[in-house]
Amino acid sequence: MTDTKSSALDKPESQLRAIWSQFRSHKGALFGLAVLTLLVAFVVLGPLLWQPPKLTVVEAIKSKNLGPSLKFPLGTDQIGRDMLSRMILAGKVSLAVGFVAMAIAIFFGTFIGVLAGYFKRLDGPLMRLTDMFLALPLIPLLLVMVMLFRDKVAALIGPELGAFTLIVFAIGITSWMQAARIVRGEVLALKEREYVLAARSIGTPPRRVILRHILPNIVSPIMVAATLGIAEAIITESVLSFLGLGFPPDFPTWGRLLFDGLQYMQLYPERVIWPGLAISLTVLAVNYIGDGLRDALDPRVRGR
Amino acid sequence: MLDATVAPLVQVRDLKMHFPIHSGVLRRQTGAVKAVDGISFDIRAGETLGLVGESGCGKSTVGRALIRLYEPTAGSVTIAGDEITTMPPEALRKKRPQMQMVFQDPQASLNPRMTLAQIIGEPLVEHTTLSPDRRLERIYELMDQVGLNRRFANRYPHEFSGGQRQRIGIARALALNPKFIVCDEPIAALDVSIQAQVVNLLEDLQDRLGLTYLFISHDLSMVRHIADRVAVMYLGRIVELSPRDDLYARPLHPYAEALLSAVPEADPEQKGQRIILKGDVPSPANPPKGCAFCTRCPKVFDRCRSDRPALVEVAPGRQVACHLFQPQTVPNTSNGPGETRLQQQGV
Numbered sequence: 270m271t272d273t274k275s276s277a278l279d280k281p282e283s284q285l286r287a288i289w290s291q292f293r294s295h296k297g298a299l300f301g302l303a304v305l306t307l308l309v310a311f312v313v314l315g316p317l318l319w320q321p322p323k324l325t326v327v328e329a330i331k332s333k334n335l336g337p338s339l340k341f342p343l344g345t346d347q348i349g350r351d352m353l354s355r356m357i358l359a360g361k362v363s364l365a366v367g368f369v370a371m372a373i374a375i376f377f378g379t380f381i382g383v384l385a386g387y388f389k390r391l392d393g394p395l396m397r398l399t400d401m402f403l404a405l406p407l408i409p410l411l412l413v414m415v416m417l418f419r420d421k422v423a424a425l426i427g428p429e430l431g432a433f434t435l436i437v438f439a440i441g442i443t444s445w446m447q448a449a450r451i452v453r454g455e456v457l458a459l460k461e462r463e464y465v466l467a468a469r470s471i472g473t474p475p476r477r478v479i480l481r482h483i484l485p486n487i488v489s490p491i492m493v494a495a496t497l498g499i500a501e502a503i504i505t506e507s508v509l510s511f512l513g514l515g516f517p518p519d520f521p522t523w524g525r526l527l528f529d530g531l532q533y534m535q536l537y538p539e540r541v542i543w544p545g546l547a548i549s550l551t552v553l554a555v556n557y558i559g560d561g562l563r564d565a566l567d568p569r570v571r572g573r
Numbered sequence: 574m575l576d577a578t579v580a581p582l583v584q585v586r587d588l589k590m591h592f593p594i595h596s597g598v599l600r601r602q603t604g605a606v607k608a609v610d611g612i613s614f615d616i617r618a619g620e621t622l623g624l625v626g627e628s629g630c631g632k633s634t635v636g637r638a639l640i641r642l643y644e645p646t647a648g649s650v651t652i653a654g655d656e657i658t659t660m661p662p663e664a665l666r667k668k669r670p671q672m673q674m675v676f677q678d679p680q681a682s683l684n685p686r687m688t689l690a691q692i693i694g695e696p697l698v699e700h701t702t703l704s705p706d707r708r709l710e711r712i713y714e715l716m717d718q719v720g721l722n723r724r725f726a727n728r729y730p731h732e733f734s735g736g737q738r739q740r741i742g743i744a745r746a747l748a749l750n751p752k753f754i755v756c757d758e759p760i761a762a763l764d765v766s767i768q769a770q771v772v773n774l775l776e777d778l779q780d781r782l783g784l785t786y787l788f789i790s791h792d793l794s795m796v797r798h799i800a801d802r803v804a805v806m807y808l809g810r811i812v813e814l815s816p817r818d819d820l821y822a823r824p825l826h827p828y829a830e831a832l833l834s835a836v837p838e839a840d841p842e843q844k845g846q847r848i849i850l851k852g853d854v855p856s857p858a859n860p861p862k863g864c865a866f867c868t869r870c871p872k873v874f875d876r877c878r879s880d881r882p883a884l885v886e887v888a889p890g891r892q893v894a895c896h897l898f899q900p901q902t903v904p905n906t907s908n909g910p911g912e913t914r915l916q917q918q919g920v
Contacts, residue, residue, distance in 0.1 A: 463682035471696045472669030485686045568729040
């Protein structure tokens with residue numbers, strides 16, 4: 270027998286490589302990855318490359334509401350601030366809030382959804398909890414949360430990071446419900462599949478059944494929920510800031526720029542277009558990446 | 574009963590599996606689907622017990638309750654001396670390697686996101702402490718045993734045909750050297766040509782590894798091929814449990830008789846006499862009061878509608894649940910209904 274030889278030959282090839290090669294074949298995903306990389310580079314490297322011209326107060330008052338020019342590539346806002354540098358600063362916060370809040374929401378949602386779907390005893394209580402969260406009026410809830418905790422958190426880790434943590438957390442724990450419902454439904458269906466039964470007949474304990482058999486098979490709905498969640502988190506953050514509950518008023522985020530620009534939309538539509546475009550591009554890019562990742566993770570698609 | 578002194582490997586006593594029905598606003602339990610309603614049988618080591626019956630009669634539920642994939646409502650199951658139904662979870666987990674299952678749908682019973690090596694290796698990961706290299710070796714060994722090419726180890730289930738997938742399922746069941754395997758319609762989803770291969774493989778493995786099977790199927794000719802004894806189920810109960818040759822030569826219970834008369838005959842000249850049953854199977858949520866078969870039985874009489882017949886031994890090795898038969902009387906010598914049965918034995 271060529272035992273040793275064949276086993277050396279047949280060692281499982283790297284899963285990551287197979288996933289990457291499938292991901293690469295998905296044009297949309299590559300495009301999304303490129304756009305997202307550009308956006309991240311824009312907000313991370315932007316401050317190093319673009320210094321807004323220093324203006325005196327008089328100059329600033331004179332340069333209100335300017336259109337695009339060499340001095341101000343994206344024009345200025347209603348009090349003479351350079352839009353490009355504001356976009357860069359805003360992007361950093363918005364992207365961070367979007368991704369972190371989405372991650373928290375998806376983690377909570379998946380966790381609760383899996384528990385509710387897999388363990389029948391937990392289903393009732395956990396889903397009623399989900400319903401309760403869905404029924405809660407979100408804005409007053411967030412208002413109370415921010416009011417109660419803002420100063421304490423700010424005292425602990427500084428006002429900016431404090432606001433960030435609080436907002437991200439607040440958005441995260443108020444938007445996991447959709448994900449939980451989707452995941453629960455999927456788990457309920459998967460639980461009855463024979464391969465889960467087979468795993469149980471082998472004696473695989475529940476947590477490994479979930480990790481090995483259930484989670485990998487519900488990636489696609491989770492992925493869809495996650496990509497939509499990013500956009501939602503960015504918008505929710507701007508709503509919070511608009512109500513004075515989020516970041517301080519002079520602290521730009523994409524959502525905030527959008528709201529600020531709204532009043533001037535008829536005169537200066539570009540004020541709305543730039544942040545809107547940035548949010549849309551982020552969502553679109555993440556969506557395509559999610560799509561490509563979903564395909565790449567599915568061996569049935571990967572084989573083709 | 575040659576080896577009556579040896580305790581059977583699997584002993585099932587009065588196993589009941591009822592699924593509750595909840596209804597109304599308060600979701601109170603208003604009844605139960607009696608999928609398995611008090612069945613008892615033994616399987617001796619190295620034997621194959623065929624379990625046949627029509628769709629929905631509770632065959633698969635028996636198989637699943639036996640290895641406690643469902644929590645049985647009542648009754649006892651003993652496998653290799655251990656009571657399964659009341660075992661605490663950790664002990665049950667330790668016991669799992671001895672009892673395995675081959676599933677009906679080879680497509681659905683394999684996780685589409687795991688490679689063949691991962692699927693076959695899962696039991697090894699769970700129950701052994703083999704190093705990855707030793708584990709791979711054992712996986713190759715198992716693949717050889719069921720006739721799968723070693724080169725397939727890194728492929729995914731969707732790349733295989735139905736027969737190959739079923740082999741993967743069998744390899745997984747064999748991984749931990751079980752004593753007892755429940756084959757839950759392992760051939761129902763396969764082509765006829767592949768069915769024979771899989772059944773032969775199962776027989777082959779039984780000879781080599783001394784396995785004991787509970788072979789659940791609705792394919793009577795396949796059961797005839799593989800089983801040593803056959804239990805016929807109807808509406809959650811065993812109506813007849815006989816050695817294979819006796820059953821196929823001369824079924825005793827009217828239902829078994831009707832079931833066997835429906836087996837297609839390969840020879841077009843030899844037309845069997847079909848027994849056509851009228852009506853539908855009663856709902857298992859509301860079975861008839863007496864014999865489960867009394868609504869459709871061609872030989873029904875008054876007592877059938879009121880008394881539930883017990884499964885009793887009516888001839889050596891043959892158990893039947895029917896009022897037409899008296900315990901330990903050979904139907905040849907019985908009078909009345911028994912004789913009409915004899916005339917149909919040429920089926």
